[in-house]
Amino acid sequence: MREVAFIKQNKEKWLEFEQAIFGKAKKNPDELASLYIHLVNDLSYSQTYYPKSKTVVYLNHLASLTYQKIYKTKREESNRLVYFFKTEVPLIIYENRRYVLYAFLLFFVFTAIGVISAANDGAFVRLILGDEYVNMTLENIEKGNPVAVYKSGSNWGSAVGITANNLYVGIRCFVYGIFAGIGTLMMLLFNCIMLGAFQYFFYEQGVFWESVRGIWIHGAMEIFAIVIEAAAGFILGASILFPKTYSRLASFKIGFKNGLKILLSTMPFTFAAGMLEGFVTRYSPDMPRVLNVFIILFTLSVISFYFLIYPFLVHKKLNKNHVSTL
Structure with missing residues:
Protein backbone atom coordinates (compact mmCIF):
# COMPACT_ATOMS: atom_id res chain seq x y z
CA MET A 1 0.00 0.00 0.00
CA TYR A 94 13.86 10.79 24.38
CA GLU A 95 11.07 12.26 22.28
CA ASN A 96 12.95 15.57 22.15
CA ARG A 97 16.49 14.22 22.01
CA ARG A 98 17.31 16.30 18.95
CA TYR A 99 16.96 19.48 21.00
CA VAL A 100 19.25 18.08 23.68
CA LEU A 101 21.78 17.39 20.92
CA TYR A 102 21.38 20.91 19.53
CA ALA A 103 21.88 22.40 22.99
CA PHE A 104 25.12 20.48 23.55
CA LEU A 105 26.48 21.30 20.10
CA LEU A 106 25.79 24.99 20.70
CA PHE A 107 27.31 24.72 24.17
CA PHE A 108 30.63 23.48 22.75
CA VAL A 109 30.62 25.99 19.89
CA PHE A 110 29.81 28.99 22.11
CA THR A 111 32.31 27.93 24.78
CA ALA A 112 34.98 27.64 22.08
CA ILE A 113 34.10 31.16 20.96
CA GLY A 114 34.72 32.36 24.52
CA VAL A 115 38.11 30.61 24.62
CA ILE A 116 39.20 31.90 21.22
CA SER A 117 38.06 35.44 22.00
CA ALA A 118 39.94 35.47 25.30
CA ALA A 119 43.05 34.07 23.63
CA ASN A 120 43.06 36.75 20.94
CA ASP A 121 41.97 39.80 22.91
CA GLY A 122 43.72 40.64 26.14
CA ALA A 123 40.84 42.84 27.31
CA PHE A 124 38.12 40.31 26.59
CA VAL A 125 38.29 38.52 29.95
CA ARG A 126 37.93 41.78 31.86
CA LEU A 127 35.06 42.79 29.58
CA ILE A 128 33.19 39.56 30.34
CA LEU A 129 34.13 38.89 33.97
CA GLY A 130 34.67 42.44 35.19
CA ASP A 131 37.79 44.15 36.56
CA GLU A 132 36.91 43.50 40.18
CA TYR A 133 36.63 39.74 39.76
CA VAL A 134 39.77 39.52 37.61
CA ASN A 135 41.87 41.58 40.04
CA MET A 136 40.62 39.57 43.03
CA THR A 137 41.41 36.28 41.30
CA LEU A 138 44.88 37.46 40.31
CA GLU A 139 45.54 38.24 43.97
CA ASN A 140 44.29 34.79 44.98
CA ILE A 141 46.55 33.16 42.39
CA GLU A 142 49.54 35.04 43.78
CA LYS A 143 48.63 33.74 47.24
CA GLY A 144 48.55 30.18 45.90
CA ASN A 145 44.78 29.58 46.01
CA PRO A 146 43.15 30.35 42.62
CA VAL A 147 39.66 29.31 43.85
CA ALA A 148 39.78 31.17 47.17
CA VAL A 149 36.67 33.10 46.11
CA TYR A 150 34.61 30.02 46.99
CA LYS A 151 35.71 30.33 50.62
CA SER A 152 33.94 33.66 51.05
CA GLY A 153 30.75 33.67 53.09
CA SER A 154 29.24 30.91 55.20
CA ASN A 155 28.57 27.40 53.95
CA TRP A 156 24.79 27.72 54.02
CA GLY A 157 24.79 31.33 52.82
CA SER A 158 26.90 30.45 49.80
CA ALA A 159 24.92 27.30 49.02
CA VAL A 160 21.52 29.02 49.19
CA GLY A 161 22.62 32.11 47.27
CA ILE A 162 24.33 30.13 44.52
CA THR A 163 21.43 27.70 44.19
CA ALA A 164 18.94 30.56 43.90
CA ASN A 165 21.04 32.20 41.18
CA ASN A 166 21.40 28.95 39.23
CA LEU A 167 17.66 28.28 39.45
CA TYR A 168 17.04 31.79 38.14
CA VAL A 169 19.39 31.20 35.20
CA GLY A 170 17.74 27.85 34.42
CA ILE A 171 14.22 29.30 34.52
CA ARG A 172 15.25 32.10 32.18
CA CYS A 173 16.84 29.60 29.77
CA PHE A 174 13.48 27.85 29.56
CA VAL A 175 11.08 30.79 29.63
CA TYR A 176 13.03 32.78 27.03
CA GLY A 177 12.25 29.98 24.60
CA ILE A 178 8.89 31.69 24.16
CA PHE A 179 10.67 34.14 21.85
CA ALA A 180 10.89 31.45 19.17
CA GLY A 181 13.95 30.01 20.92
CA ILE A 182 16.05 33.13 20.26
CA GLY A 183 15.99 34.19 23.92
CA THR A 184 17.26 30.76 24.99
CA LEU A 185 19.96 30.90 22.32
CA MET A 186 21.19 34.25 23.64
CA MET A 187 21.18 33.01 27.25
CA LEU A 188 23.24 29.97 26.24
CA LEU A 189 25.58 32.14 24.16
CA PHE A 190 26.26 34.55 27.02
CA ASN A 191 26.83 31.85 29.65
CA CYS A 192 29.04 29.73 27.40
CA ILE A 193 31.22 32.63 26.30
CA MET A 194 31.63 33.55 29.96
CA LEU A 195 32.60 29.95 30.78
CA GLY A 196 35.10 29.79 27.93
CA ALA A 197 36.70 33.11 28.86
CA PHE A 198 36.69 32.14 32.54
CA GLN A 199 38.53 28.86 31.98
CA TYR A 200 40.99 30.40 29.51
CA PHE A 201 41.84 33.05 32.09
CA PHE A 202 43.01 30.36 34.51
CA TYR A 203 44.87 28.60 31.71
CA GLU A 204 46.63 31.82 30.80
CA GLN A 205 47.71 32.26 34.43
CA GLY A 206 49.14 28.74 34.55
CA VAL A 207 46.62 27.38 37.08
CA PHE A 208 44.18 25.63 34.77
CA TRP A 209 44.23 22.25 36.53
CA GLU A 210 44.01 23.86 39.94
CA SER A 211 40.87 25.66 38.79
CA VAL A 212 39.39 22.51 37.26
CA ARG A 213 39.92 20.54 40.47
CA GLY A 214 37.90 23.10 42.39
CA ILE A 215 35.37 24.64 40.03
CA TRP A 216 34.14 21.46 38.35
CA ILE A 217 33.32 19.78 41.65
CA HIS A 218 30.06 21.70 41.48
CA GLY A 219 30.34 22.84 37.87
CA ALA A 220 29.81 19.40 36.31
CA MET A 221 26.16 19.26 37.39
CA GLU A 222 25.61 23.03 37.35
CA ILE A 223 26.71 23.55 33.74
CA PHE A 224 25.18 20.30 32.50
CA ALA A 225 21.83 21.31 34.01
CA ILE A 226 21.95 24.68 32.25
CA VAL A 227 22.47 22.94 28.90
CA ILE A 228 19.45 20.69 29.54
CA GLU A 229 17.42 23.75 30.56
CA ALA A 230 18.43 25.38 27.29
CA ALA A 231 17.15 22.28 25.49
CA ALA A 232 13.83 22.78 27.31
CA GLY A 233 13.77 26.36 26.00
CA PHE A 234 14.42 25.14 22.46
CA ILE A 235 11.54 22.66 22.81
CA LEU A 236 9.28 25.54 23.79
CA GLY A 237 10.47 27.65 20.87
CA ALA A 238 10.08 24.78 18.41
CA SER A 239 6.52 24.17 19.59
CA ILE A 240 5.68 27.68 18.37
CA LEU A 241 7.64 27.54 15.12
CA PHE A 242 6.81 23.96 14.12
CA PRO A 243 3.32 22.92 15.31
CA LYS A 244 3.30 19.81 13.05
CA THR A 245 -0.21 18.33 12.90
CA TYR A 246 -1.49 20.37 15.87
CA SER A 247 -2.87 23.86 16.02
CA ARG A 248 -0.21 26.37 17.06
CA LEU A 249 -1.89 26.85 20.44
CA ALA A 250 -2.13 23.11 21.12
CA SER A 251 1.50 22.68 20.06
CA PHE A 252 2.55 25.52 22.37
CA LYS A 253 0.73 23.92 25.31
CA ILE A 254 2.46 20.59 24.67
CA GLY A 255 5.86 22.25 24.25
CA PHE A 256 5.43 24.35 27.38
CA LYS A 257 4.33 21.37 29.47
CA ASN A 258 7.15 19.14 28.24
CA GLY A 259 9.77 21.87 28.61
CA LEU A 260 8.56 22.71 32.11
CA LYS A 261 8.81 19.07 33.17
CA ILE A 262 12.39 18.94 31.89
CA LEU A 263 13.18 22.15 33.76
CA LEU A 264 11.75 20.70 36.98
CA SER A 265 13.80 17.53 36.51
CA THR A 266 17.04 19.55 36.50
CA MET A 267 16.31 21.22 39.83
CA PRO A 268 17.53 18.38 42.10
CA PHE A 269 20.85 18.51 40.26
CA THR A 270 20.96 22.29 40.61
CA PHE A 271 20.32 21.97 44.35
CA ALA A 272 23.06 19.33 44.60
CA ALA A 273 25.49 21.58 42.72
CA GLY A 274 24.69 24.44 45.09
CA MET A 275 25.34 22.26 48.12
CA LEU A 276 28.64 21.09 46.67
CA GLU A 277 29.68 24.65 45.91
CA GLY A 278 28.78 25.83 49.39
CA PHE A 279 30.16 22.91 51.40
CA VAL A 280 32.80 21.08 49.30
CA THR A 281 34.40 23.31 46.66
CA ARG A 282 35.94 25.62 49.26
CA TYR A 283 37.98 22.69 50.59
CA SER A 284 39.17 21.48 47.17
CA PRO A 285 42.77 22.81 47.45
CA ASP A 286 43.32 20.68 50.57
CA MET A 287 41.73 17.51 49.17
CA PRO A 288 43.70 14.58 47.78
CA ARG A 289 43.72 14.91 44.01
CA VAL A 290 42.07 11.53 43.60
CA LEU A 291 39.11 12.74 45.66
CA ASN A 292 38.76 15.86 43.50
CA VAL A 293 38.71 13.77 40.36
CA PHE A 294 36.33 11.20 41.83
CA ILE A 295 33.74 13.84 42.81
CA ILE A 296 33.91 15.50 39.39
CA LEU A 297 33.61 12.24 37.46
CA PHE A 298 30.91 10.87 39.75
CA THR A 299 28.67 13.96 39.54
CA LEU A 300 29.19 14.20 35.78
CA SER A 301 28.40 10.49 35.37
CA VAL A 302 25.18 10.69 37.40
CA ILE A 303 23.67 13.61 35.49
CA SER A 304 24.96 12.32 32.13
CA PHE A 305 23.41 8.91 32.73
CA TYR A 306 20.04 10.36 33.69
CA PHE A 307 19.69 12.74 30.73
CA LEU A 308 21.71 11.03 27.99
CA ILE A 309 21.53 7.26 28.58
CA TYR A 310 18.57 6.46 30.80
CA PRO A 311 15.96 7.90 28.37
CA PHE A 312 17.09 5.37 25.75
CA LEU A 313 16.77 2.54 28.28
CA VAL A 314 13.25 3.63 29.19
CA HIS A 315 12.29 3.90 25.53
Missing part, protein backbone atom coordinates in the same frame (compact mmCIF):
# COMPACT_ATOMS: atom_id res chain seq x y z
CA ARG A 2 1.31 3.46 -0.85
CA GLU A 3 1.95 5.71 2.11
CA VAL A 4 -0.60 8.29 1.00
CA ALA A 5 -3.30 5.62 0.91
CA PHE A 6 -2.18 4.28 4.28
CA ILE A 7 -2.48 7.73 5.85
CA LYS A 8 -5.87 8.38 4.24
CA GLN A 9 -7.17 5.04 5.45
CA ASN A 10 -6.15 5.60 9.08
CA LYS A 11 -6.31 9.37 9.47
CA GLU A 12 -9.65 9.42 11.29
CA LYS A 13 -8.49 6.77 13.76
CA TRP A 14 -5.32 8.72 14.53
CA LEU A 15 -7.29 11.92 15.03
CA GLU A 16 -9.49 10.03 17.48
CA PHE A 17 -6.32 9.11 19.33
CA GLU A 18 -5.22 12.74 19.52
CA GLN A 19 -8.61 13.73 20.92
CA ALA A 20 -8.45 10.96 23.52
CA ILE A 21 -4.89 11.82 24.57
CA PHE A 22 -5.43 15.56 24.90
CA GLY A 23 -8.77 15.33 26.66
CA LYS A 24 -11.13 16.36 23.86
CA ALA A 25 -12.84 12.96 23.86
CA LYS A 26 -13.01 10.96 27.07
CA LYS A 27 -12.16 7.27 26.81
CA ASN A 28 -12.22 4.69 29.55
CA PRO A 29 -9.01 2.67 30.01
CA ASP A 30 -10.33 -0.37 28.11
CA GLU A 31 -11.30 1.71 25.08
CA LEU A 32 -7.96 3.49 25.15
CA ALA A 33 -6.08 0.19 25.41
CA SER A 34 -8.02 -1.15 22.43
CA LEU A 35 -7.16 1.90 20.37
CA TYR A 36 -3.57 1.60 21.54
CA ILE A 37 -3.27 -1.91 20.12
CA HIS A 38 -4.48 -0.67 16.74
CA LEU A 39 -2.01 2.20 16.90
CA VAL A 40 0.92 -0.12 17.64
CA ASN A 41 -0.10 -2.25 14.67
CA ASP A 42 -0.07 0.84 12.45
CA LEU A 43 3.30 1.84 13.87
CA SER A 44 4.77 -1.60 13.15
CA TYR A 45 3.38 -1.51 9.62
CA SER A 46 4.78 1.95 8.91
CA GLN A 47 8.19 1.01 10.38
CA THR A 48 8.29 -1.92 7.99
CA TYR A 49 7.14 -0.23 4.79
CA TYR A 50 7.93 3.48 5.36
CA PRO A 51 10.94 3.37 7.75
CA LYS A 52 12.21 6.88 6.97
CA SER A 53 8.81 8.53 6.83
CA LYS A 54 7.51 11.24 9.13
CA THR A 55 4.53 8.94 9.65
CA VAL A 56 6.74 6.69 11.79
CA VAL A 57 7.81 9.64 13.94
CA TYR A 58 4.21 10.78 14.34
CA LEU A 59 2.86 7.34 15.24
CA ASN A 60 5.71 6.62 17.62
CA HIS A 61 4.99 9.92 19.38
CA LEU A 62 1.30 9.05 19.68
CA ALA A 63 2.10 5.55 20.92
CA SER A 64 4.43 6.88 23.62
CA LEU A 65 1.91 9.44 24.82
CA THR A 66 -0.86 6.84 24.86
CA TYR A 67 1.27 4.37 26.76
CA GLN A 68 1.95 7.02 29.40
CA LYS A 69 -1.76 7.83 29.65
CA ILE A 70 -2.75 4.18 30.08
CA TYR A 71 -0.04 3.01 32.42
CA LYS A 72 0.84 5.99 34.57
CA THR A 73 -2.05 5.13 36.92
CA LYS A 74 -0.93 1.55 37.45
CA ARG A 75 -0.54 0.58 41.09
CA GLU A 76 3.23 0.20 40.88
CA GLU A 77 3.43 3.77 39.59
CA SER A 78 1.08 5.21 42.18
CA ASN A 79 3.83 7.46 43.52
CA ARG A 80 3.52 10.39 41.14
CA LEU A 81 6.95 11.78 41.99
CA VAL A 82 8.66 8.45 41.34
CA TYR A 83 6.80 8.10 38.03
CA PHE A 84 7.77 11.64 37.05
CA PHE A 85 11.51 11.05 37.39
CA LYS A 86 11.56 7.34 36.56
CA THR A 87 9.42 7.29 33.43
CA GLU A 88 7.76 10.53 32.37
CA VAL A 89 10.77 12.84 32.08
CA PRO A 90 13.04 10.24 30.40
CA LEU A 91 10.37 9.62 27.75
CA ILE A 92 10.02 13.36 27.15
CA ILE A 93 13.79 13.67 26.86
CA LYS A 316 13.71 0.45 24.84
CA LYS A 317 11.64 -0.96 27.68
CA LEU A 318 8.61 0.88 26.31
CA ASN A 319 9.08 -0.75 22.91
CA LYS A 320 9.20 -4.19 24.54
CA ASN A 321 5.90 -3.39 26.24
CA HIS A 322 4.51 -2.31 22.86
CA VAL A 323 5.33 -5.74 21.46
CA SER A 324 3.90 -7.55 24.49
CA THR A 325 0.49 -5.89 23.98
CA LEU A 326 0.16 -7.23 20.43
